[in-house]
Amino acid sequence: MRDPIAFYFDFMSPYAYIGSVGIEQVAARHGREVDWRPILLGITVNKVMGLKGVADTPLKRDYVRRDLPRLAHYLGVPFHRAKDTPMSPLPAARAFLWLKDCDPVLGKAFGQAVFRAQWAQARDMSTASDLASLGRSMGIDSTALIAATESEAIKQRLKDEVSAAIDVGVFGAPTFVIDGEMFWGADRLAMVEHWIETGGW
Amino acid sequence: MRDPIAFYFDFMSPYAYIGSVGIEQVAARHGREVDWRPILLGITVNKVMGLKGVADTPLKRDYVRRDLPRLAHYLGVPFHRAKDTPMSPLPAARAFLWLKDCDPVLGKAFGQAVFRAQWAQARDMSTASDLASLGRSMGIDSTALIAATESEAIKQRLKDEVSAAIDVGVFGAPTFVIDGEMFWGADRLAMVEHWIETGGW
Numbered sequence: 279m280r281d282p283i284a285f286y287f288d289f290m291s292p293y294a295y296i297g298s299v300g301i302e303q304v305a306a307r308h309g310r311e312v313d314w315r316p317i318l319l320g321i322t323v324n325k326v327m328g329l330k331g332v333a334d335t336p337l338k339r340d341y342v343r344r345d346l347p348r349l350a351h352y353l354g355v356p357f358h359r360a361k362d363t364p365m366s367p368l369p370a371a372r373a374f375l376w377l378k379d380c381d382p383v384l385g386k387a388f389g390q391a392v393f394r395a396q397w398a399q400a401r402d403m404s405t406a407s408d409l410a411s412l413g414r415s416m417g418i419d420s421t422a423l424i425a426a427t428e429s430e431a432i433k434q435r436l437k438d439e440v441s442a443a444i445d446v447g448v449f450g451a452p453t454f455v456i457d458g459e460m461f462w463g464a465d466r467l468a469m470v471e472h473w474i475e476t477g478g479w
Numbered sequence: 480m481r482d483p484i485a486f487y488f489d490f491m492s493p494y495a496y497i498g499s500v501g502i503e504q505v506a507a508r509h510g511r512e513v514d515w516r517p518i519l520l521g522i523t524v525n526k527v528m529g530l531k532g533v534a535d536t537p538l539k540r541d542y543v544r545r546d547l548p549r550l551a552h553y554l555g556v557p558f559h560r561a562k563d564t565p566m567s568p569l570p571a572a573r574a575f576l577w578l579k580d581c582d583p584v585l586g587k588a589f590g591q592a593v594f595r596a597q598w599a600q601a602r603d604m605s606t607a608s609d610l611a612s613l614g615r616s617m618g619i620d621s622t623a624l625i626a627a628t629e630s631e632a633i634k635q636r637l638k639d640e641v642s643a644a645i646d647v648g649v650f651g652a653p654t655f656v657i658d659g660e661m662f663w664g665a666d667r668l669a670m671v672e673h674w675i676e677t678g679g680w
């Protein structure tokens with residue numbers, strides 16, 4: 279049994295959404311598990327790296343708007359974004375961690391549903407009530423879910439996750455770590471698969 | 480006759496070197512020409528976008544050091560970097576433009592030789608005399624080449640190239656523009672080829 283592939287993501291990143299679909303497909307083809315690890319780009323990119331976000335970067339912002347649907351189509355991933363205002367990822371990351379700790383399988387299914395709602399169904403998953411209503415449709419206790427988004431223990435749990443990711447060198451999303459090797463970007467999926475197939479080079 | 484593929488590059492970028500090899504292979508498979516257009520990342524990234532360079536960005540800098548030889552190997556591109564101090568790209572960009580304006584075929588061959596020397600043979604191509612000695616081995620007049628790197632007309636020509644690139648939205652390197660569609664990154668080569676094959680989507 280090899281270690282699962284670590285998949286670092288932020289729900290606010292559409293590239294992480296595209297990567298979430300792709301890495302599960304790659305892992306399934308090679309009998310590998312994927313461990314979903316939430317990070318916060320607002321911390322890793324802005325605070326640690328001292329860089330502006332894409333939305334605050336001229337030229338790149340316009341390019342990314344065009345590149346996202348094009349890349350999603352190329353990779354066969356459903357994509358439909360609602361608007362350009364950024365998603366607020368904190369409640370979703372906390373709800374995800376809470377569920378993952380209770381039930382890893384349900385946690386991942388919820389994470390996939392949040393990504394799909396946000397980036398393929400053009401719904402805004404920024405608030406606890408948006409997430410509770412999505413959770414309800416999956417049989418998840420919405421009162422407990424809302425409470426988890428405000429829990430001090432879960433807030434700390436997320437901070438620890440972000441610190442742990444930074445400690446291993448993660449800065450962006452999606453990031454995949456396979457047998458100790460780190461790959462950043464949805465556009466690295468073909469190389470990731472080649473790495474798994476060949477055992478690396 | 481369709482327009483050539485525009486290839487925007489900076490000699491200081493190892494990803495642009497990898498992209499320069501890849502885009503010529505893609506173009507050759509589809510009977511397309513590639514027009515090499517030098518830009519300066521120090522202007523597009525730092526001044527226009529207000530971002531730090533990779534070398535000044537924690538975590539990403541370490542990642543890129545590992546990613547470059549790995550990506551080059553994956554794409555079958557010879558890669559050997561000498562050291563981590565950045566190349567100074569101004570003399571090379573000016574010498575390239577001078578040669579391209581005199582003789583486009585020789586200009587491209589010289590550009591390819593500069594990239595290869597810098598990123599596959601671990602030579603430093605930062606100075607006019609480095610470039611003149613490379614040029615001499617290709618039968619290029621080294622006195623004229625050195626003069627070109629100090630010519631006010633060529634300096635202005637390069638500034639105009641950078642401005643024209645920014646005007647069409649180019650910010651990073653390598654950037655490929657195919658029939659009006661822009662792609663950024665050596666990791667987009669497979670998608671670029673699919674775009675050419677299918678006529679786009």
